[in-house]
Amino acid sequence: MPKHGISRLVGKFAAAEAGWLTTKAIRWFIKAYNINMNEAKFKNAEDFSTFNEFFTRELAEGVRPINPDKNEVCYPVDGAISQQGDIVDGQLIQAKGFNYSLQSLLGGDNKTAEPFENGKFSCIYLAPKDYHRIHMPMSGTLREMIYVPGDLFSVNPLTAQNVPDLFARNERVVTIFDTEHGSLAMVLVGATIVASIETTWAGTITPPAGKDVFRWQYPKSGTGAIHLQKGEEMGRFKLGSTVVATFSPNMVDFVPEAGPETITRLGEPFATILSKESPSE
Structure with missing residues (x-):
């Protein structure tokens, strides 16, 4: 098709x-x-x-309160965890028997992937019924945005179990943030019938779909700097897909009750901050 x-x-x-x-x-x-x-x-x-x-309807006031604890990372979306855990030897778990490359997921550049080597990841699937705005799991300053062309396979659990390298093959928008505790990547993955991926600072990134990787750099401060607070909206899917969040090593520890098939609700805590590192250069 x-x-x-x-x-x-x-x-x-x-x-x-x-x-x-x-x-x-x-x-x-x-x-x-x-x-x-x-x-x-x-x-x-x-x-x-x-x-x-x-x-992309808004939620009513107070429906998804954002956990205020500065030591907690909150879920960025409503959905369900597909997989999450450690990034081992540059690989993320897609499904039983399937891994995929961190470097490929983030656009193919080793320098972009390096801050996340041996860190952690969480992949959250948004079903059609879910709220489709994406929010910040923690406060951060945007460093880079990358458009990565690719396929538009479905990203439902059945496809994830049968299509190798699914999340590193589909069209996606990668956003890299500096935080007080390390680096955070929020990867917005496209899928079949996803008509648009948007960010709040740049509007519609795709369509149109391209054939080349595009990169945008952002300043840390001054004119053009993008600072987003924990819980603030950062993007939208027009028809549903998946978000993959990656964290620097020794930065967060996921709450023990969260794992594959766990239902996620925007604003609720799903990880504890471990480190007090300076933002990655």
């Missing part, structure tokens, strides 16, 4: 103000995926002029 073509076609409909047709599609989606609209700021299908507005 032409996954990019289908995804972009769906994206055109999702962005269109199609009146009653948009409203009907939203009603069907709410029913089909049992979406709890009581959690949304706007609760009725008629409140949204496009399907994208509905899909």
Whole structure:
């Protein structure tokens, strides 16, 4: 199947103000995926002029409080943990019997991957029913953003168990942050029917899809610096996908009750900060 073509076609409909047709599609989606609209700021299908507005709907005030403890890292999204754990010999676990390369995930450059060698990672899958805005798990300053072209395989658990190097093959947007405790990467992975990946500072990164890796550098301070606080929105998926977060070594320790298939809720703690290192250069 032409996954990019289908995804972009769906994206055109999702962005269109199609009146009653948009409203009907939203009603069907709410029913089909049992979406709890009581959690949304706007609760009725008629409140949204496009399907994208509905899909990236805001939550009602106070629905997802952000854990205030500065020693805790909070979940960046609603979803479910696919895999998480240690980055060993530059490899992350995708599923039983499948690993993938940290360097490939982050765009193919060893210098970008180096701060995360022997660190930790968490891969969280967003189902269609989930809230699709991505927030910061901890405060940080953006160092680099990388667009990595690739496939648009589905990223559901079944595909993860059967498609080698899935998250390092799909189109993605990599964001690298400096924090008070080390380096943080937030990787927004595209998938089939993902019509758009956005960041709050740059808007839509894809589409259009490219064939080359693109990199944007950001200053640490002054004009153009991007500082985001813990819990602040950093990006959006227009139709669902996966977020992979990677941390520097000796930076965090995941809470023991969190592991594969654990349901995640934005703002709840899922790791404890261990180190007090200076931000990576």
